Amino acid sequence: MQALLLLQGRPQVTAAELAAELEVSVPTARRDLEALAMSGVPIYPTRGRGGGWRLIGGARTDLTGLTQSEVTSLLIGLTQSLGAEPERVAAVRKLVRAMPAPFREGAQRVAAATVRDVPWGENEQEETSQTVAELQSAIADERRVRVSYDGSRGQRMLELVPLVVGSRGARWYLLGAPVAIGSDSADADGLRTYRVDRIRELEALPQRGVAPEGFDGSREWARMVERVEGMRGDVRATVRVQPWAVRALLDRFGAQARMIEAAEEGAQVEHPVVEVRAHRVEALAEQLAAWSSVAEVIEPIQVRAQLRKLGERIVEQYRDA
Known part of the structure:
Protein backbone atom coordinates (compact mmCIF):
# COMPACT_ATOMS: atom_id res chain seq x y z
CA MET A 1 0.00 0.00 0.00
CA GLN A 2 2.80 2.45 0.79
CA ALA A 3 4.45 1.63 -2.55
CA LEU A 4 1.21 2.64 -4.26
CA LEU A 5 1.01 5.88 -2.29
CA LEU A 6 4.60 6.73 -3.23
CA LEU A 7 3.83 6.12 -6.90
CA GLN A 8 0.88 8.48 -6.68
CA GLY A 9 3.00 11.24 -5.21
CA ARG A 10 5.96 11.06 -7.59
CA PRO A 11 6.51 10.84 -11.33
CA GLN A 12 8.37 7.57 -10.78
CA VAL A 13 9.93 5.45 -8.04
CA THR A 14 12.97 3.21 -8.26
CA ALA A 15 13.31 -0.01 -6.31
CA ALA A 16 16.19 1.56 -4.39
CA GLU A 17 14.06 4.56 -3.38
CA LEU A 18 11.22 2.32 -2.28
CA ALA A 19 13.64 0.15 -0.29
CA ALA A 20 14.93 3.22 1.53
CA GLU A 21 11.39 4.40 2.35
CA LEU A 22 10.20 0.99 3.57
CA GLU A 23 13.55 0.12 5.19
CA VAL A 24 13.75 -3.18 3.31
CA SER A 25 16.23 -4.64 0.82
CA VAL A 26 16.22 -3.60 -2.84
CA PRO A 27 15.22 -7.13 -4.01
CA THR A 28 12.25 -7.08 -1.59
CA ALA A 29 11.17 -3.66 -2.87
CA ARG A 30 11.46 -4.87 -6.47
CA ARG A 31 9.30 -7.91 -5.68
CA ASP A 32 6.68 -5.61 -4.10
CA LEU A 33 6.54 -3.49 -7.25
CA GLU A 34 6.28 -6.57 -9.46
CA ALA A 35 3.49 -7.94 -7.23
CA LEU A 36 1.56 -4.68 -7.63
CA ALA A 37 1.83 -4.93 -11.41
CA MET A 38 0.74 -8.60 -11.40
CA SER A 39 -2.27 -7.74 -9.20
CA GLY A 40 -3.65 -5.44 -11.87
CA VAL A 41 -2.41 -2.06 -10.64
CA PRO A 42 -1.56 -0.02 -13.79
CA ILE A 43 2.16 0.49 -13.18
CA TYR A 44 5.03 -0.22 -15.54
CA PRO A 45 8.84 -0.18 -15.38
CA THR A 46 11.08 1.96 -17.57
CA ARG A 47 14.53 0.58 -18.20
CA GLY A 48 17.91 2.19 -18.51
CA ARG A 49 19.51 5.22 -16.94
CA GLY A 50 16.92 7.40 -15.21
CA GLY A 51 14.38 4.60 -15.27
CA GLY A 52 11.99 3.44 -12.57
CA TRP A 53 8.39 2.43 -11.98
CA ARG A 54 5.54 4.71 -13.07
CA LEU A 55 1.78 4.83 -12.97
CA ILE A 56 0.00 4.66 -16.29
CA GLY A 57 -1.75 8.01 -16.68
CA GLY A 58 0.67 9.96 -14.52
CA ALA A 59 1.57 10.33 -10.87
CA ARG A 60 -1.63 12.13 -9.95
CA THR A 61 -3.90 9.18 -10.60
CA ASP A 62 -5.99 8.63 -7.46
CA LEU A 63 -6.10 4.85 -7.26
CA THR A 64 -7.23 4.89 -3.61
CA GLY A 65 -10.35 6.93 -4.38
CA LEU A 66 -9.52 9.32 -1.55
CA THR A 67 -10.78 12.87 -1.88
CA GLN A 68 -8.89 15.86 -0.49
CA SER A 69 -11.27 16.14 2.49
CA GLU A 70 -10.82 12.42 3.20
CA VAL A 71 -7.04 12.81 3.10
CA THR A 72 -7.27 15.70 5.57
CA SER A 73 -9.56 13.66 7.84
CA LEU A 74 -7.07 10.78 7.77
CA LEU A 75 -4.21 13.07 8.84
CA ILE A 76 -6.38 14.63 11.56
CA GLY A 77 -7.11 11.20 13.01
CA LEU A 78 -3.46 10.18 12.97
CA THR A 79 -2.22 13.40 14.55
CA GLN A 80 -4.84 13.26 17.31
CA SER A 81 -3.97 9.68 18.28
CA LEU A 82 -2.39 9.55 21.73
CA GLY A 83 1.33 9.09 21.80
CA ALA A 84 4.19 10.46 19.75
CA GLU A 85 6.40 7.39 19.44
CA PRO A 86 8.96 7.48 16.60
CA GLU A 87 7.07 4.91 14.53
CA ARG A 88 3.88 7.02 14.51
CA VAL A 89 5.77 10.21 13.67
CA ALA A 90 7.63 8.47 10.85
CA ALA A 91 4.39 7.02 9.49
CA VAL A 92 2.74 10.45 9.33
CA ARG A 93 5.80 11.95 7.65
CA LYS A 94 5.95 9.21 5.02
CA LEU A 95 2.21 9.35 4.40
CA VAL A 96 2.36 13.10 3.76
CA ARG A 97 5.30 12.70 1.35
CA ALA A 98 3.48 9.96 -0.56
CA MET A 99 0.21 11.83 -1.06
CA PRO A 100 -0.82 13.08 -4.51
CA ALA A 101 0.62 16.55 -5.13
CA PRO A 102 -2.75 18.41 -5.07
CA PHE A 103 -3.44 17.11 -1.54
CA ARG A 104 0.04 17.41 -0.09
CA GLU A 105 0.11 21.07 0.97
CA GLY A 106 -2.97 20.87 3.20
CA ALA A 107 -1.75 17.60 4.71
CA GLN A 108 1.65 19.15 5.43
CA ARG A 109 -0.01 22.09 7.20
CA VAL A 110 -1.99 19.71 9.43
CA ALA A 111 1.09 17.62 10.30
CA ALA A 112 3.30 20.66 10.97
CA ALA A 113 0.67 22.54 13.00
CA THR A 114 -0.23 19.70 15.39
CA VAL A 115 1.80 19.10 18.57
CA ARG A 116 1.49 16.20 21.03
CA ASP A 117 3.35 17.04 24.23
CA VAL A 118 4.04 15.70 27.72
CA PRO A 119 1.36 16.43 30.33
CA TRP A 120 1.24 19.27 32.85
CA GLY A 121 -0.46 17.03 35.37
CA GLU A 122 -4.08 16.93 34.19
CA ASN A 123 -5.57 13.45 34.26
CA GLU A 124 -9.09 14.24 33.08
CA GLN A 125 -10.15 13.06 29.65
CA GLU A 126 -11.67 15.78 27.49
CA GLU A 127 -14.10 15.31 24.63
CA THR A 128 -12.48 17.89 22.37
CA SER A 129 -11.56 15.83 19.31
CA GLN A 130 -14.31 17.29 17.12
CA THR A 131 -13.26 20.88 17.85
CA VAL A 132 -9.62 19.97 17.33
CA ALA A 133 -10.54 18.34 14.01
CA GLU A 134 -12.38 21.46 12.88
CA LEU A 135 -9.38 23.62 13.78
CA GLN A 136 -7.04 21.29 11.91
CA SER A 137 -9.32 21.40 8.86
CA ALA A 138 -9.24 25.19 8.94
CA ILE A 139 -5.43 25.11 9.10
CA ALA A 140 -5.33 22.70 6.14
CA ASP A 141 -7.61 24.98 4.09
CA GLU A 142 -5.91 28.19 5.30
CA ARG A 143 -9.20 29.58 6.64
CA ARG A 144 -10.07 31.83 9.56
CA VAL A 145 -12.40 30.69 12.33
CA ARG A 146 -14.96 32.45 14.50
CA VAL A 147 -15.13 31.06 18.04
CA SER A 148 -17.23 31.70 21.12
CA TYR A 149 -14.59 31.51 23.85
CA ASP A 150 -15.28 31.26 27.58
CA GLY A 151 -12.15 32.87 29.03
CA SER A 152 -11.16 34.77 32.17
CA ARG A 153 -12.98 37.88 30.86
CA GLY A 154 -16.21 36.01 30.22
CA GLN A 155 -17.58 34.65 26.98
CA ARG A 156 -16.40 36.48 23.86
CA MET A 157 -16.70 36.11 20.09
CA LEU A 158 -13.27 36.02 18.44
CA GLU A 159 -12.17 35.83 14.82
CA LEU A 160 -8.81 34.10 14.61
CA VAL A 161 -6.32 32.55 12.26
CA PRO A 162 -5.62 29.10 13.79
CA LEU A 163 -1.89 28.41 13.65
CA VAL A 164 -1.06 25.48 15.94
CA VAL A 165 -3.14 22.95 17.84
CA GLY A 166 -1.34 20.95 20.49
CA SER A 167 -1.91 18.90 23.60
CA ARG A 168 -0.31 18.55 27.00
CA GLY A 169 -1.58 15.19 28.19
CA ALA A 170 -5.35 15.06 27.66
CA ARG A 171 -5.83 18.82 27.30
CA TRP A 172 -5.69 20.55 23.90
CA TYR A 173 -4.64 24.13 23.21
CA LEU A 174 -4.86 26.48 20.23
CA LEU A 175 -2.25 29.05 19.26
CA GLY A 176 -4.10 31.64 17.21
CA ALA A 177 -4.07 35.31 16.30
CA PRO A 178 -6.40 37.86 14.71
CA VAL A 179 -5.72 38.72 11.09
CA ALA A 180 -3.48 41.74 10.47
CA ILE A 181 -5.35 44.76 9.13
CA GLY A 182 -5.41 44.83 5.35
CA SER A 183 -3.92 41.35 5.07
CA ASP A 184 -4.80 37.65 5.08
CA SER A 185 -1.91 36.92 7.45
CA ALA A 186 -2.20 36.49 11.18
CA ASP A 187 -0.92 39.35 13.33
CA ALA A 188 2.12 37.88 15.10
CA ASP A 189 1.84 40.45 17.89
CA GLY A 190 -1.66 39.20 18.67
CA LEU A 191 -0.67 35.54 19.11
CA ARG A 192 -2.44 34.03 22.13
CA THR A 193 -3.01 30.60 23.70
CA TYR A 194 -6.58 29.29 24.01
CA ARG A 195 -7.83 26.17 25.77
CA VAL A 196 -9.85 24.13 23.31
CA ASP A 197 -12.26 22.90 25.98
CA ARG A 198 -13.32 26.54 26.53
CA ILE A 199 -14.37 26.99 22.90
CA ARG A 200 -18.18 26.78 23.05
CA GLU A 201 -18.88 27.31 19.35
CA LEU A 202 -16.66 27.25 16.29
CA GLY A 214 8.65 33.22 8.97
CA PHE A 215 6.24 31.69 11.50
CA ASP A 216 7.68 28.60 13.20
CA GLY A 217 4.93 26.64 14.94
CA SER A 218 7.30 24.41 16.91
CA ARG A 219 9.26 27.40 18.22
CA GLU A 220 6.11 29.28 19.24
CA TRP A 221 4.73 26.21 21.00
CA ALA A 222 8.01 25.85 22.94
CA ARG A 223 7.84 29.51 23.95
CA MET A 224 4.28 29.09 25.16
CA VAL A 225 5.23 26.02 27.21
CA GLU A 226 8.17 27.87 28.78
CA ARG A 227 5.97 30.84 29.66
CA VAL A 228 3.27 28.68 31.26
CA GLU A 229 5.84 26.58 33.10
CA GLY A 230 7.18 29.79 34.63
CA MET A 231 3.72 30.79 35.85
CA ARG A 232 3.13 27.33 37.29
CA GLY A 233 6.27 27.36 39.43
CA ASP A 234 5.46 30.04 42.01
CA VAL A 235 5.21 27.62 44.97
CA ARG A 236 8.10 25.27 45.75
CA ALA A 237 8.46 22.34 48.11
CA THR A 238 11.49 20.30 49.18
CA VAL A 239 10.70 16.58 49.25
CA ARG A 240 12.65 13.62 50.65
CA VAL A 241 12.03 10.64 48.35
CA GLN A 242 12.62 6.90 48.49
CA PRO A 243 15.51 6.20 46.06
CA TRP A 244 13.55 3.77 43.89
CA ALA A 245 10.74 6.31 43.38
CA VAL A 246 12.88 9.32 42.39
CA ARG A 247 12.78 8.69 38.63
CA ALA A 248 9.01 8.20 38.61
CA LEU A 249 8.44 11.42 40.60
CA LEU A 250 10.75 13.43 38.34
CA ASP A 251 8.98 12.09 35.27
CA ARG A 252 5.57 12.94 36.76
CA PHE A 253 6.45 16.56 37.57
CA GLY A 254 8.55 17.07 34.44
CA ALA A 255 10.02 20.58 34.18
CA GLN A 256 8.50 21.41 37.58
CA ALA A 257 11.02 19.21 39.44
CA ARG A 258 14.78 19.10 39.97
CA MET A 259 17.22 17.12 42.07
CA ILE A 260 18.77 18.91 45.07
CA GLU A 261 20.66 16.07 46.73
CA ALA A 262 21.50 13.07 44.59
CA ALA A 263 23.89 10.17 44.83
CA GLU A 264 27.43 10.70 43.59
CA GLU A 265 28.40 8.34 40.81
CA GLY A 266 28.87 4.89 42.31
CA ALA A 267 27.60 5.99 45.75
CA GLN A 268 24.22 5.75 47.49
CA VAL A 269 22.10 8.45 49.13
CA GLU A 270 19.64 7.02 51.64
CA HIS A 271 16.99 9.66 50.96
CA PRO A 272 17.48 11.81 47.83
CA VAL A 273 15.96 15.30 48.00
CA VAL A 274 13.90 16.79 45.17
CA GLU A 275 12.41 20.24 44.68
CA VAL A 276 8.94 20.36 43.05
CA ARG A 277 6.88 23.37 42.01
CA ALA A 278 3.28 24.35 41.22
CA HIS A 279 1.24 27.53 40.87
CA ARG A 280 -0.62 27.21 44.21
CA VAL A 281 -0.04 25.60 47.62
CA GLU A 282 -3.29 23.64 47.29
CA ALA A 283 -2.40 22.31 43.86
CA LEU A 284 1.08 21.23 44.94
CA ALA A 285 -0.27 19.49 48.04
CA GLU A 286 -2.90 17.64 46.01
CA GLN A 287 -0.23 16.38 43.59
CA LEU A 288 2.11 15.32 46.40
CA ALA A 289 -0.64 13.55 48.32
CA ALA A 290 -0.50 10.71 45.81
CA TRP A 291 3.20 10.23 46.66
CA SER A 292 2.82 10.22 50.47
CA SER A 293 3.93 6.59 50.77
CA VAL A 294 7.29 7.27 49.11
CA ALA A 295 7.88 11.02 49.64
CA GLU A 296 7.90 13.36 52.65
CA VAL A 297 7.64 17.15 52.33
CA ILE A 298 10.41 18.79 54.36
CA GLU A 299 9.34 22.37 53.71
CA PRO A 300 7.58 24.79 53.47
CA ILE A 301 5.23 24.49 56.40
CA GLN A 302 2.31 25.72 54.27
CA VAL A 303 2.47 22.65 52.02
CA ARG A 304 2.84 20.31 55.01
CA ALA A 305 -0.22 21.95 56.65
CA GLN A 306 -2.25 21.59 53.46
CA LEU A 307 -1.32 17.91 53.24
CA ARG A 308 -2.47 17.44 56.83
CA LYS A 309 -5.84 19.03 55.96
CA LEU A 310 -6.20 16.72 52.98
CA GLY A 311 -5.45 13.72 55.21
CA GLU A 312 -7.99 14.83 57.83
CA ARG A 313 -10.65 15.23 55.14
CA ILE A 314 -9.96 11.75 53.82
CA VAL A 315 -10.09 10.22 57.31
CA GLU A 316 -13.40 12.00 58.02
CA GLN A 317 -14.89 10.89 54.72
CA TYR A 318 -14.05 7.23 55.31
CA ARG A 319 -14.49 7.16 59.09
CA ASP A 320 -17.19 4.47 58.89
CA ALA A 321 -15.40 2.30 56.36
Whole structure:
Protein backbone atom coordinates (compact mmCIF):
# COMPACT_ATOMS: atom_id res chain seq x y z
CA MET A 1 0.00 0.00 0.00
CA GLN A 2 2.80 2.45 0.79
CA ALA A 3 4.45 1.63 -2.55
CA LEU A 4 1.21 2.64 -4.26
CA LEU A 5 1.01 5.88 -2.29
CA LEU A 6 4.60 6.73 -3.23
CA LEU A 7 3.83 6.12 -6.90
CA GLN A 8 0.88 8.48 -6.68
CA GLY A 9 3.00 11.24 -5.21
CA ARG A 10 5.96 11.06 -7.59
CA PRO A 11 6.51 10.84 -11.33
CA GLN A 12 8.37 7.57 -10.78
CA VAL A 13 9.93 5.45 -8.04
CA THR A 14 12.97 3.21 -8.26
CA ALA A 15 13.31 -0.01 -6.31
CA ALA A 16 16.19 1.56 -4.39
CA GLU A 17 14.06 4.56 -3.38
CA LEU A 18 11.22 2.32 -2.28
CA ALA A 19 13.64 0.15 -0.29
CA ALA A 20 14.93 3.22 1.53
CA GLU A 21 11.39 4.40 2.35
CA LEU A 22 10.20 0.99 3.57
CA GLU A 23 13.55 0.12 5.19
CA VAL A 24 13.75 -3.18 3.31
CA SER A 25 16.23 -4.64 0.82
CA VAL A 26 16.22 -3.60 -2.84
CA PRO A 27 15.22 -7.13 -4.01
CA THR A 28 12.25 -7.08 -1.59
CA ALA A 29 11.17 -3.66 -2.87
CA ARG A 30 11.46 -4.87 -6.47
CA ARG A 31 9.30 -7.91 -5.68
CA ASP A 32 6.68 -5.61 -4.10
CA LEU A 33 6.54 -3.49 -7.25
CA GLU A 34 6.28 -6.57 -9.46
CA ALA A 35 3.49 -7.94 -7.23
CA LEU A 36 1.56 -4.68 -7.63
CA ALA A 37 1.83 -4.93 -11.41
CA MET A 38 0.74 -8.60 -11.40
CA SER A 39 -2.27 -7.74 -9.20
CA GLY A 40 -3.65 -5.44 -11.87
CA VAL A 41 -2.41 -2.06 -10.64
CA PRO A 42 -1.56 -0.02 -13.79
CA ILE A 43 2.16 0.49 -13.18
CA TYR A 44 5.03 -0.22 -15.54
CA PRO A 45 8.84 -0.18 -15.38
CA THR A 46 11.08 1.96 -17.57
CA ARG A 47 14.53 0.58 -18.20
CA GLY A 48 17.91 2.19 -18.51
CA ARG A 49 19.51 5.22 -16.94
CA GLY A 50 16.92 7.40 -15.21
CA GLY A 51 14.38 4.60 -15.27
CA GLY A 52 11.99 3.44 -12.57
CA TRP A 53 8.39 2.43 -11.98
CA ARG A 54 5.54 4.71 -13.07
CA LEU A 55 1.78 4.83 -12.97
CA ILE A 56 0.00 4.66 -16.29
CA GLY A 57 -1.75 8.01 -16.68
CA GLY A 58 0.67 9.96 -14.52
CA ALA A 59 1.57 10.33 -10.87
CA ARG A 60 -1.63 12.13 -9.95
CA THR A 61 -3.90 9.18 -10.60
CA ASP A 62 -5.99 8.63 -7.46
CA LEU A 63 -6.10 4.85 -7.26
CA THR A 64 -7.23 4.89 -3.61
CA GLY A 65 -10.35 6.93 -4.38
CA LEU A 66 -9.52 9.32 -1.55
CA THR A 67 -10.78 12.87 -1.88
CA GLN A 68 -8.89 15.86 -0.49
CA SER A 69 -11.27 16.14 2.49
CA GLU A 70 -10.82 12.42 3.20
CA VAL A 71 -7.04 12.81 3.10
CA THR A 72 -7.27 15.70 5.57
CA SER A 73 -9.56 13.66 7.84
CA LEU A 74 -7.07 10.78 7.77
CA LEU A 75 -4.21 13.07 8.84
CA ILE A 76 -6.38 14.63 11.56
CA GLY A 77 -7.11 11.20 13.01
CA LEU A 78 -3.46 10.18 12.97
CA THR A 79 -2.22 13.40 14.55
CA GLN A 80 -4.84 13.26 17.31
CA SER A 81 -3.97 9.68 18.28
CA LEU A 82 -2.39 9.55 21.73
CA GLY A 83 1.33 9.09 21.80
CA ALA A 84 4.19 10.46 19.75
CA GLU A 85 6.40 7.39 19.44
CA PRO A 86 8.96 7.48 16.60
CA GLU A 87 7.07 4.91 14.53
CA ARG A 88 3.88 7.02 14.51
CA VAL A 89 5.77 10.21 13.67
CA ALA A 90 7.63 8.47 10.85
CA ALA A 91 4.39 7.02 9.49
CA VAL A 92 2.74 10.45 9.33
CA ARG A 93 5.80 11.95 7.65
CA LYS A 94 5.95 9.21 5.02
CA LEU A 95 2.21 9.35 4.40
CA VAL A 96 2.36 13.10 3.76
CA ARG A 97 5.30 12.70 1.35
CA ALA A 98 3.48 9.96 -0.56
CA MET A 99 0.21 11.83 -1.06
CA PRO A 100 -0.82 13.08 -4.51
CA ALA A 101 0.62 16.55 -5.13
CA PRO A 102 -2.75 18.41 -5.07
CA PHE A 103 -3.44 17.11 -1.54
CA ARG A 104 0.04 17.41 -0.09
CA GLU A 105 0.11 21.07 0.97
CA GLY A 106 -2.97 20.87 3.20
CA ALA A 107 -1.75 17.60 4.71
CA GLN A 108 1.65 19.15 5.43
CA ARG A 109 -0.01 22.09 7.20
CA VAL A 110 -1.99 19.71 9.43
CA ALA A 111 1.09 17.62 10.30
CA ALA A 112 3.30 20.66 10.97
CA ALA A 113 0.67 22.54 13.00
CA THR A 114 -0.23 19.70 15.39
CA VAL A 115 1.80 19.10 18.57
CA ARG A 116 1.49 16.20 21.03
CA ASP A 117 3.35 17.04 24.23
CA VAL A 118 4.04 15.70 27.72
CA PRO A 119 1.36 16.43 30.33
CA TRP A 120 1.24 19.27 32.85
CA GLY A 121 -0.46 17.03 35.37
CA GLU A 122 -4.08 16.93 34.19
CA ASN A 123 -5.57 13.45 34.26
CA GLU A 124 -9.09 14.24 33.08
CA GLN A 125 -10.15 13.06 29.65
CA GLU A 126 -11.67 15.78 27.49
CA GLU A 127 -14.10 15.31 24.63
CA THR A 128 -12.48 17.89 22.37
CA SER A 129 -11.56 15.83 19.31
CA GLN A 130 -14.31 17.29 17.12
CA THR A 131 -13.26 20.88 17.85
CA VAL A 132 -9.62 19.97 17.33
CA ALA A 133 -10.54 18.34 14.01
CA GLU A 134 -12.38 21.46 12.88
CA LEU A 135 -9.38 23.62 13.78
CA GLN A 136 -7.04 21.29 11.91
CA SER A 137 -9.32 21.40 8.86
CA ALA A 138 -9.24 25.19 8.94
CA ILE A 139 -5.43 25.11 9.10
CA ALA A 140 -5.33 22.70 6.14
CA ASP A 141 -7.61 24.98 4.09
CA GLU A 142 -5.91 28.19 5.30
CA ARG A 143 -9.20 29.58 6.64
CA ARG A 144 -10.07 31.83 9.56
CA VAL A 145 -12.40 30.69 12.33
CA ARG A 146 -14.96 32.45 14.50
CA VAL A 147 -15.13 31.06 18.04
CA SER A 148 -17.23 31.70 21.12
CA TYR A 149 -14.59 31.51 23.85
CA ASP A 150 -15.28 31.26 27.58
CA GLY A 151 -12.15 32.87 29.03
CA SER A 152 -11.16 34.77 32.17
CA ARG A 153 -12.98 37.88 30.86
CA GLY A 154 -16.21 36.01 30.22
CA GLN A 155 -17.58 34.65 26.98
CA ARG A 156 -16.40 36.48 23.86
CA MET A 157 -16.70 36.11 20.09
CA LEU A 158 -13.27 36.02 18.44
CA GLU A 159 -12.17 35.83 14.82
CA LEU A 160 -8.81 34.10 14.61
CA VAL A 161 -6.32 32.55 12.26
CA PRO A 162 -5.62 29.10 13.79
CA LEU A 163 -1.89 28.41 13.65
CA VAL A 164 -1.06 25.48 15.94
CA VAL A 165 -3.14 22.95 17.84
CA GLY A 166 -1.34 20.95 20.49
CA SER A 167 -1.91 18.90 23.60
CA ARG A 168 -0.31 18.55 27.00
CA GLY A 169 -1.58 15.19 28.19
CA ALA A 170 -5.35 15.06 27.66
CA ARG A 171 -5.83 18.82 27.30
CA TRP A 172 -5.69 20.55 23.90
CA TYR A 173 -4.64 24.13 23.21
CA LEU A 174 -4.86 26.48 20.23
CA LEU A 175 -2.25 29.05 19.26
CA GLY A 176 -4.10 31.64 17.21
CA ALA A 177 -4.07 35.31 16.30
CA PRO A 178 -6.40 37.86 14.71
CA VAL A 179 -5.72 38.72 11.09
CA ALA A 180 -3.48 41.74 10.47
CA ILE A 181 -5.35 44.76 9.13
CA GLY A 182 -5.41 44.83 5.35
CA SER A 183 -3.92 41.35 5.07
CA ASP A 184 -4.80 37.65 5.08
CA SER A 185 -1.91 36.92 7.45
CA ALA A 186 -2.20 36.49 11.18
CA ASP A 187 -0.92 39.35 13.33
CA ALA A 188 2.12 37.88 15.10
CA ASP A 189 1.84 40.45 17.89
CA GLY A 190 -1.66 39.20 18.67
CA LEU A 191 -0.67 35.54 19.11
CA ARG A 192 -2.44 34.03 22.13
CA THR A 193 -3.01 30.60 23.70
CA TYR A 194 -6.58 29.29 24.01
CA ARG A 195 -7.83 26.17 25.77
CA VAL A 196 -9.85 24.13 23.31
CA ASP A 197 -12.26 22.90 25.98
CA ARG A 198 -13.32 26.54 26.53
CA ILE A 199 -14.37 26.99 22.90
CA ARG A 200 -18.18 26.78 23.05
CA GLU A 201 -18.88 27.31 19.35
CA LEU A 202 -16.66 27.25 16.29
CA GLU A 203 -17.35 28.26 12.70
CA ALA A 204 -14.89 28.00 9.82
CA LEU A 205 -15.09 31.18 7.74
CA PRO A 206 -14.65 31.49 3.97
CA GLN A 207 -12.03 34.22 4.37
CA ARG A 208 -8.42 33.17 3.93
CA GLY A 209 -6.14 33.11 6.98
CA VAL A 210 -2.45 32.20 6.78
CA ALA A 211 0.55 32.16 9.10
CA PRO A 212 2.72 35.29 9.17
CA GLU A 213 5.94 35.17 7.18
CA GLY A 214 8.65 33.22 8.97
CA PHE A 215 6.24 31.69 11.50
CA ASP A 216 7.68 28.60 13.20
CA GLY A 217 4.93 26.64 14.94
CA SER A 218 7.30 24.41 16.91
CA ARG A 219 9.26 27.40 18.22
CA GLU A 220 6.11 29.28 19.24
CA TRP A 221 4.73 26.21 21.00
CA ALA A 222 8.01 25.85 22.94
CA ARG A 223 7.84 29.51 23.95
CA MET A 224 4.28 29.09 25.16
CA VAL A 225 5.23 26.02 27.21
CA GLU A 226 8.17 27.87 28.78
CA ARG A 227 5.97 30.84 29.66
CA VAL A 228 3.27 28.68 31.26
CA GLU A 229 5.84 26.58 33.10
CA GLY A 230 7.18 29.79 34.63
CA MET A 231 3.72 30.79 35.85
CA ARG A 232 3.13 27.33 37.29
CA GLY A 233 6.27 27.36 39.43
CA ASP A 234 5.46 30.04 42.01
CA VAL A 235 5.21 27.62 44.97
CA ARG A 236 8.10 25.27 45.75
CA ALA A 237 8.46 22.34 48.11
CA THR A 238 11.49 20.30 49.18
CA VAL A 239 10.70 16.58 49.25
CA ARG A 240 12.65 13.62 50.65
CA VAL A 241 12.03 10.64 48.35
CA GLN A 242 12.62 6.90 48.49
CA PRO A 243 15.51 6.20 46.06
CA TRP A 244 13.55 3.77 43.89
CA ALA A 245 10.74 6.31 43.38
CA VAL A 246 12.88 9.32 42.39
CA ARG A 247 12.78 8.69 38.63
CA ALA A 248 9.01 8.20 38.61
CA LEU A 249 8.44 11.42 40.60
CA LEU A 250 10.75 13.43 38.34
CA ASP A 251 8.98 12.09 35.27
CA ARG A 252 5.57 12.94 36.76
CA PHE A 253 6.45 16.56 37.57
CA GLY A 254 8.55 17.07 34.44
CA ALA A 255 10.02 20.58 34.18
CA GLN A 256 8.50 21.41 37.58
CA ALA A 257 11.02 19.21 39.44
CA ARG A 258 14.78 19.10 39.97
CA MET A 259 17.22 17.12 42.07
CA ILE A 260 18.77 18.91 45.07
CA GLU A 261 20.66 16.07 46.73
CA ALA A 262 21.50 13.07 44.59
CA ALA A 263 23.89 10.17 44.83
CA GLU A 264 27.43 10.70 43.59
CA GLU A 265 28.40 8.34 40.81
CA GLY A 266 28.87 4.89 42.31
CA ALA A 267 27.60 5.99 45.75
CA GLN A 268 24.22 5.75 47.49
CA VAL A 269 22.10 8.45 49.13
CA GLU A 270 19.64 7.02 51.64
CA HIS A 271 16.99 9.66 50.96
CA PRO A 272 17.48 11.81 47.83
CA VAL A 273 15.96 15.30 48.00
CA VAL A 274 13.90 16.79 45.17
CA GLU A 275 12.41 20.24 44.68
CA VAL A 276 8.94 20.36 43.05
CA ARG A 277 6.88 23.37 42.01
CA ALA A 278 3.28 24.35 41.22
CA HIS A 279 1.24 27.53 40.87
CA ARG A 280 -0.62 27.21 44.21
CA VAL A 281 -0.04 25.60 47.62
CA GLU A 282 -3.29 23.64 47.29
CA ALA A 283 -2.40 22.31 43.86
CA LEU A 284 1.08 21.23 44.94
CA ALA A 285 -0.27 19.49 48.04
CA GLU A 286 -2.90 17.64 46.01
CA GLN A 287 -0.23 16.38 43.59
CA LEU A 288 2.11 15.32 46.40
CA ALA A 289 -0.64 13.55 48.32
CA ALA A 290 -0.50 10.71 45.81
CA TRP A 291 3.20 10.23 46.66
CA SER A 292 2.82 10.22 50.47
CA SER A 293 3.93 6.59 50.77
CA VAL A 294 7.29 7.27 49.11
CA ALA A 295 7.88 11.02 49.64
CA GLU A 296 7.90 13.36 52.65
CA VAL A 297 7.64 17.15 52.33
CA ILE A 298 10.41 18.79 54.36
CA GLU A 299 9.34 22.37 53.71
CA PRO A 300 7.58 24.79 53.47
CA ILE A 301 5.23 24.49 56.40
CA GLN A 302 2.31 25.72 54.27
CA VAL A 303 2.47 22.65 52.02
CA ARG A 304 2.84 20.31 55.01
CA ALA A 305 -0.22 21.95 56.65
CA GLN A 306 -2.25 21.59 53.46
CA LEU A 307 -1.32 17.91 53.24
CA ARG A 308 -2.47 17.44 56.83
CA LYS A 309 -5.84 19.03 55.96
CA LEU A 310 -6.20 16.72 52.98
CA GLY A 311 -5.45 13.72 55.21
CA GLU A 312 -7.99 14.83 57.83
CA ARG A 313 -10.65 15.23 55.14
CA ILE A 314 -9.96 11.75 53.82
CA VAL A 315 -10.09 10.22 57.31
CA GLU A 316 -13.40 12.00 58.02
CA GLN A 317 -14.89 10.89 54.72
CA TYR A 318 -14.05 7.23 55.31
CA ARG A 319 -14.49 7.16 59.09
CA ASP A 320 -17.19 4.47 58.89
CA ALA A 321 -15.40 2.30 56.36
